[in-house]
Every structure is written in C-alpha cells, then in structure tokens.
Amino acid sequence: MKTPIYFALMGLLIVGVGVFESWNNALFVLNFGLISAIMALGVNLQWGYAGLFNVGVVGFVALGGLAVVITSVSPVAPAWQAGGPRILLALLIMVGVITAAIMMWRRLPKGAMRGLIVGAILIVGFFVFRETFDPAVAAIEAVNPAQQGFLGGLGLPVLLAWPVGGLFAAGAAWLIAKTALGLRSDYLAIATLGIGEIIIAVLKNEDWLSRGVKNVNGLPRPVPYEVDLQQSEGFVGWMERIGADPVIGSTIFVKLCYAALFLAVIILIVSLMQLALNSPWGRMMRAIRDNEIAAEAMGKDVTKRHLQIFVLGAAICGIAGAMMTTLDGQLTPASYQPLRYTFLIWVMVIVGGSGNNWGAVLGGMFIWFLWVEVEPISIFLVSVLTSGMDATSPLREAILERVAYMRPLTMGLILLLVLRFSPRGLLPEK
Amino acid sequence: MDILNALVAFTNFVIVPASAYGAQLAIGALGVTLIYGILRFSNFAHGETMAFGTMFVLLLTALLQQWGISLGPLPTALLALPFGIAAAAAFVLITDRTVYKFYRRVKAAPVMLVIVSMGVMFMMNGIIRMIVGTDDRRFTDGARFIMKAREFKEMTGLSEGLAIKTTQVLTLVVAVITVALLFWFLNKTRTGKSMRAYSDNEDLALLSGINPERVVTITWLVVAALATVAGTLYGLDKSFKPFVFMQLLLPIFASAIVGGLGSPLGAIAGGFLIAFSEVTLTYAFKKVVTYLGPDGWVPDSLVQLLSTDYKFAVSFAILIIVLLFKPTGLFKGQSV
Numbered sequence: 001m002k003t004p005i006y007f008a009l010m011g012l013l014i015v016g017v018g019v020f021e022s023w024n025n026a027l028f029v030l031n032f033g034l035i036s037a038i039m040a041l042g043v044n045l046q047w048g049y050a051g052l053f054n055v056g057v058v059g060f061v062a063l064g065g066l067a068v069v070i071t072s073v074s075p076v077a078p079a080w081q082a083g084g085p086r087i088l089l090a091l092l093i094m095v096g097v098i099t100a101a102i103m104m105w106r107r108l109p110k111g112a113m114r115g116l117i118v119g120a121i122l123i124v125g126f127f128v129f130r131e132t133f134d135p136a137v138a139a140i141e142a143v144n145p146a147q148q149g150f151l152g153g154l155g156l157p158v159l160l161a162w163p164v165g166g167l168f169a170a171g172a173a174w175l176i177a178k179t180a181l182g183l184r185s186d187y188l189a190i191a192t193l194g195i196g197e198i199i200i201a202v203l204k205n206e207d208w209l210s211r212g213v214k215n216v217n218g219l220p221r222p223v224p225y226e227v228d229l230q231q232s233e234g235f236v237g238w239m240e241r242i243g244a245d246p247v248i249g250s251t252i253f254v255k256l257c258y259a260a261l262f263l264a265v266i267i268l269i270v271s272l273m274q275l276a277l278n279s280p281w282g283r284m285m286r287a288i289r290d291n292e293i294a295a296e297a298m299g300k301d302v303t304k305r306h307l308q309i310f311v312l313g314a315a316i317c318g319i320a321g322a323m324m325t326t327l328d329g330q331l332t333p334a335s336y337q338p339l340r341y342t343f344l345i346w347v348m349v350i351v352g353g354s355g356n357n358w359g360a361v362l363g364g365m366f367i368w369f370l371w372v373e374v375e376p377i378s379i380f381l382v383s384v385l386t387s388g389m390d391a392t393s394p395l396r397e398a399i400l401e402r403v404a405y406m407r408p409l410t411m412g413l414i415l416l417l418v419l420r421f422s423p424r425g426l427l428p429e430k
Numbered sequence: 431m432d433i434l435n436a437l438v439a440f441t442n443f444v445i446v447p448a449s450a451y452g453a454q455l456a457i458g459a460l461g462v463t464l465i466y467g468i469l470r471f472s473n474f475a476h477g478e479t480m481a482f483g484t485m486f487v488l489l490l491t492a493l494l495q496q497w498g499i500s501l502g503p504l505p506t507a508l509l510a511l512p513f514g515i516a517a518a519a520a521f522v523l524i525t526d527r528t529v530y531k532f533y534r535r536v537k538a539a540p541v542m543l544v545i546v547s548m549g550v551m552f553m554m555n556g557i558i559r560m561i562v563g564t565d566d567r568r569f570t571d572g573a574r575f576i577m578k579a580r581e582f583k584e585m586t587g588l589s590e591g592l593a594i595k596t597t598q599v600l601t602l603v604v605a606v607i608t609v610a611l612l613f614w615f616l617n618k619t620r621t622g623k624s625m626r627a628y629s630d631n632e633d634l635a636l637l638s639g640i641n642p643e644r645v646v647t648i649t650w651l652v653v654a655a656l657a658t659v660a661g662t663l664y665g666l667d668k669s670f671k672p673f674v675f676m677q678l679l680l681p682i683f684a685s686a687i688v689g690g691l692g693s694p695l696g697a698i699a700g701g702f703l704i705a706f707s708e709v710t711l712t713y714a715f716k717k718v719v720t721y722l723g724p725d726g727w728v729p730d731s732l733v734q735l736l737s738t739d740y741k742f743a744v745s746f747a748i749l750i751i752v753l754l755f756k757p758t759g760l761f762k763g764q765s766v
Contacts, residue, residue: 190680343552346548405560
C-alpha cells in the first residue's frame with residue numbers, strides 16, 4: 001500500500017513545482033527525474049540484486065552520452081578523408097597488441113622469459129600504435145577545429161543511440177568485470193572508481209572522438225523543435241483553441257513528448273526487471289547476494305552471475321546516459337562529475353530502498369527533485385528569515401551566497417538519516 | 431651526448447616533483463590504510479577530511495599573516511598546522527560519535543560503512559564550500575626556492591638548471607618526521623601496539639583487555655593528523671581548491687591498495703610507486719632525449735608517453751596490474 005501513496009505524493013511534489021514555479025520547471029524536474037530513476041534502476045540491479053558495489057556510474061553514463069554523438073551526428077567527410085581509416089587502423093592495432101599479449105601470457109610457460117616477451121610485445125605495440133594514431137589525430141583535429149575537428153558520427157536516427165549507449169556501457173563493464181570481479185568488494189569499488197575517471201578523461205581529451213571540452217552542440221532530436229511548432233498553423237490554431245500562449249505551449253509540448261518517450265523506456269525496463277526479480281534467475285541472484293559461499297556450494301557459478309548482472313546494470317546506466325544527452329541536445333564532457341552522477345545515484349538507490357525497483361524509481365525522482373529544489377527552497381527560507389535585515393547587509397549577502405552549498409549538505413544528511421533510521425529505504429525490499 | 435645535463439633535466443622535472451607528490455600521496459594513503467586496518471572500511475570521505483583540515487590551516491594562516499606573524503623563510507602555514515589538525519580531529523571525532531559508532535555497535539557489514547562514508551563525504555563537501563567557497567587559493571609564503579635554476583647553472587656550469595622549491599623540500603622533511611613518529615607510535619608505544627593487535631585480530635585483542643572504543647578514537651586522531659598534514663603539504667605545493675582533494679582520492683586509494691590495504695609500509699611504497707609512474711609516464715621527455723642524442727639533433731615529437739590529462743588513468747592502470755599479480759597488494763594486505 002505504501003508504494004502508490006508515495007508515488008502519489010511524488011506526483012504532488014511535481015505538480016507543486018508547476019503551481020508555484022512554472023509548468024516548464026515541473027516538466028524539467030519530471031524528465032530528469034525519470035532519467036535519474038533509470039540510472040538508479042541500473043545501480044539497484046547491481047547492488048540490490050547482487051550486492052555489487054559500483055562507484056563508476058559516471059563513466060557508464062558518459063559512455064551513453066558518447067553513443068549519442070557517434071550514432072546520430074552526421075559524419076564529417078573532410079575529417080574522415082584526413083585520417084579516418086588510419087585512426088581505425090590504429091585502434092585495430094591496439095586491440096591486436098592487447099590480444100596478442102594476453103594470448104602469449106596464457107600460452108607461454110611460467111618464468112622470467114614470459115614476462116619479458118609479453119612486456120616487449122606491449123612496449124613495441126604501444127609505439128607502433130602511437131606512430132599510426134598521432135598523425136591521424138592531428139590531421140582530424142586540424143579540420144575546421146572551431147566547428148568540427150572530430151570524426152562525427154554515423155548520421156543515424158537519434159533514438160537508436162539509446163540501445164547503442166547501453167551496448168557501449170555493457171562493453172566497458174565487461175572489460176572491468178573481467179579484470180576486477182574476482183577481487184574483493186573494496187577492490188571492485190576502487191576499480192570502478194578508476195574506470196569512471198578514465199572514461200571521463202578520454203571524453204575530455206580525445207577531441208577527434210568527442211570534441212573534448214569544446215562540446216558537441218546541436219545534437220539531433222527525436223521530437224519536434226519549438227520554432228517549427230510556433231510556425232506550424234495547425235499547432236498555433238490548436239493552442240488558440242485551448243487558449244494558451246503558443247510560445248510557452250510549444251516548449252511544454254516538446255517536454256511532454258520527451259516525457260512520453262522516457263516513460264515508455266522506464267515502463268519497459270521496470271517490467272523486465274520485475275520479471276527478472278521474480279524469476280528463478282532473480283532468486284538465484286539474491287541467494288548469491290545473501291550468502292555467496294552457500295550459493296557456490298549449491299553449484300552456482302558466482303563470478304559468472306556477477307559478471308552478467310554487472311554488465312546488465314551498466315547497460316541500463318548507459319541507456320540513461322544516452323537519454324540524458326539526447327534531452328540536453330549537447331555532449332559536455334566536462335559536466336560529468338562523480339558527485340552528481342555516481343554518488344548522487346547511490347543516494348537515490350539507498351533512500352528509495354535497495355532491492356526494490358519501485359523504490360529505485362521513487363528514490364531517483366525524489367532525490368532529483370530535492371537536488372533541483374533545495375536551492376530555491378533554501379533561498380526562500382533565508383530571505384524570509386532575514387527579511388528583517390537590511391537588504392544590503394553583508395551577513396545576509398554572505399548567507400545567500402552560501403545557500404548554494406546546501407545541496408550536498410542536504411543530500412548527505414538525508415543519506416545518513418535514512419541509513420540510520422530506515423536502512424532499508426522508503427520502499428523496502430519485500 | 432650530454433649525460434649530465436640529461437640527468438639534471440630528469441631530476442628537475444621528474445625526480446623532484448614526483449618525490450614531493452609521492453610523499454603527499456603516501457601520507458594520504460596512510461590515513462586510508464589505518465582506517466581500513468582498524469575500522470575495516472574504505473573511507474570515501476578521506477579526501478574531504480584532508481580538505482577540511484587544510485581549510486583551517488589556510489584560514490588561520492591568513493589570520494597570522496594579517497597579524498604580521500611569520501616564520502621567515504618557512505611558510506607560516508606550519509604554525510597553523512597544529513590548529514588545523516585539532517579542528518580536523520574534533521570534526522572526525524564528532525562524526526565518529528554521531529555516525530559511525532552506531533554501525534560498529536550493530537556490527538554492520540563493512541560495505542555499509544563505505545556507503546555511510548559517502549554520506550559523510552557529501553556533508554563535509556557542503557560544509558567546506560560553505561566556509562571557504564570554491565575558489566583557488568594560495569597560502570604559501572616565505573622563500574619560494576631553496577635552489578634556483580640560474581644559481582644551479584652558475585654553480586655547476588651546466589646548461590640545464592635545477593630548481594627546488596621550498597615546499598618540495600618541506601614536504602619531504604615533514605613526511606619523514608611524520609612517518610617516523612607514526613612508526614615509533616605504532617611499534618613502540620603501548621597504545622600503538624594495542625592498535626596493531628586490534629587490527630591483526632580483533633577477537634584476540636578484545637580477549638586481552640584492549641578497549642576497542644579507545645583504539646578507534648586514537649585511530650581517528652592519528653588519521654585526522656595525517657590527513658591535515660597531507661592536505662596542507664599538497665596545498666602548499668600546488669594550491670588549495672576544495673574539489674582537488676576529492677580527485678586525489680583515486681591515486682590515494684590506488685596507493686593504499688597497491689601497497690596492500692592495512693599495511694602502513696605498503697601505503698608509503700604505494701604512494702611513491704603511483705607518483706613516480708604518473709609523473710614519468712606523462713612527462714614530455716623531449717629535453718632529456720635531445721641531450722642524450724647526437725649534437726644538434728632534436729626529436730620531432732614531445733616524446734611523451736601519455737598526455738598529462740591521463741595521470742589518474744595511470745594510477746588506476748598500476749592498480750589493476752599489481753592486483754592481477756598480487757591480489758592483496760605488494761605488502762600482504764588484509765581482506766574483510
């Protein structure tokens with residue numbers, strides 16, 4: 001009974017934003033809330049179902065963002081001519097060298113020779129790679145760097161980027177799981193923290209791929225543009241009939257379109273996850289989570305199951321990342337901060353209730369709501385509390401300036417309070 | 431061919447900065463490793479603890495400078511350091527009593543404490559920014575250099591200069607003193623021994639009458655001191671920017687893990703290993719190679735293995751490589 005009540009309250013909060021601020025803001029909170037909820041579902045799959053501690057969420061989200069660029073941006077023909085094939089060749093060399101090194105390591109007998117040979121393969125391979133890669137990068141980045149300077153993408157419909165984002169994240173997760181899943185929980189945490197940092201570093205610095213900190217703007221949209229709507233007679237006529245301003249109406253209409261798309265995705269993911277949770281597979285996962293040794297004794301391949309669920313969870317985060325970049329309409333690699341995309345997602349999962357999908361959705365939406373609204377609410381409170389003071393008093397100004405940092409403080413406080421007094425979250429696992 | 435000049439260039443750009451950075455990481459990693467050894471969790475709030483202590487040092491330094499108090503050639507921050515440590519100690523003890531103690535009492539799973547430390551991290555993050563904002567601040571004063579590049583050239587007649595900053599030497603001196611004190615404390619004093627006993631075998635330590643709460647309190651005090659020292663040294667060497675300390679968390683964790691979690695000696699080795707790898711792999715060797723090649727020859731490229739933006743990637747790569755071969759780190763670490 002708790003679940004519908006909490007969701008109704010959440011709906012009221014969003015309606016409240018609409019009434020007190022604007023419907024545009026309310027839909028902004030709703031749309032990003034839905035995306036956050038999907039990220040929380042991904043983390044919940046890993047943590048709530050299997051007890052895997054992933055602190056590299058930001059990396060998987062960023063890979064989803066990159067997928068949007070690679071899928072939907074039209075290819076930059078001069079850049080491809082300048083260095084496209086060569087860069088692909090360089091990447092093939094890199095994969096070849098690493099594969100060769102791993103193969104040799106497995107084939108050769110143990111001893112000092114093995115280390116030396118594999119080391120030599122890696123070092124020589126690295127220089128061959130750089131020799132092929134560097135000139136190609138320079139050539140590509142020299143092509144009209146103010147607007148292009150990167151390879152562009154495949155020019156496919158942007159909605160296709162969502163599953164592609166999931167695939168990218170799944171690929172990265174597979175690689176990290178292969179190396180780190182055999183290790184203990186703390187090591188997995190640090191390993192994911194590291195891979196998150198590396199993915200962000202690549203996105204920020206490999207300009208040929210993502211334009212780095214120059215950002216990729218004007219990504220294609222799956223929904224109509226406001227300007228087109230305002231010029232379409234049908235839409236303007238419709239707005240006049242319901243007595244709305246066509247300009248505001250068009251922005252709200254676009255946001256509603258996004259909301260519908262996101263809702264479709266979230267319904268699909270939640271349904272699949274509920275089915276999985278209540279299937280023998282889900283029971284096995286929880287059995288492994290609760291007692292690894294017993295599950296292993298029952299003949300379950302714990303490492304393999306962990307790999308599976310880690311990859312699936314990361315894929316969900318990747319899909320959410322692609323959705324977010326689509327909604328933003330731009331890829332801004334510098335905006336991927338672990339505090340916002342890793343630790344905040346964790347707050348969502350814990351507060352919502354780990355192990356419960358509805359809890360993850362609720363936590364995602366509620367914590368996102370707070371993240372957006374804590375600042376205006378605190379500013380409002382502070383101005384009420386200090387209304388007796390002179391408007392230019394330095395104390396008042398200082399307080400107002402500090403209010404922005406209420407965000408992390410509140411998030412931490414909520415997380416600690418929930419962990420202390422309701423460690424199973426708002427909607428506990430059944 | 432000019433081996434001497436190449437050596438000087440290498441020392442100037444790699445050995446000196448990497449030693450200082452390595453010492454800073456090592457002291458940071460010692461804090462992480464102690465928490466892991468005694469309280470048995472990876473403390474995500476450690477970066478913020480460093481920032482918190484350093485913030486007090488910074489504010490007090492500014493006050494001292496206003497009063498006209500200085501240490502001559504040494505940075506004034508050294509005078510403020512003990513007060514910064516005290517502030518950090520008070521803060522972590524309050525956190526321990528109000529937050530962590532509960533989870534020890536209910537014997538929560540270690541991973542629970544890691545998540546709790548995330549909450550602490552968020553709160554400290556907000557508090558620090560409320561107090562000092564997010565600006566980049568420099569609080570180094572006193573003499574900037576112990577050895578200037580030009581003086582070195584005049585002294586030796588070499589064409590390559592060697593510059594050593596005061597903060598770099600200070601880092602190493604303070605690090606040596608800190609580490610010596612820590613090891614003396616852990617190995618020679620009764621309290622230190624009880625801490626090690628508790629870390630090695632909790633049940634046995636409890637049987638022999640060691641008070642666990644006392645061990646925990648002292649651990650937090652030591653960690654607060656280490657964090658503030660590491661943060662202040664880093665801040666003096668570079669500058670104080672609150673978010674930098676959160677970024678430092680990856681190389682610090684990497685150092686602690688590479689050395690073997692729970693092993694103080696390992697943390698130091700790990701710190702230097704990570705620092706030297708980061709600096710060496712991201713340094714552009716053009717100058718050094720030019721000296722080593724034939725006269726008048728200059729390499730076309732920068733001879734840089736990786737762009738400097740990938741330095742965190744280096745710490746992570748080292749971490750993975752070490753763990754693949756030694757799953758508990760170089761010096762046998764603990765596992766929960």
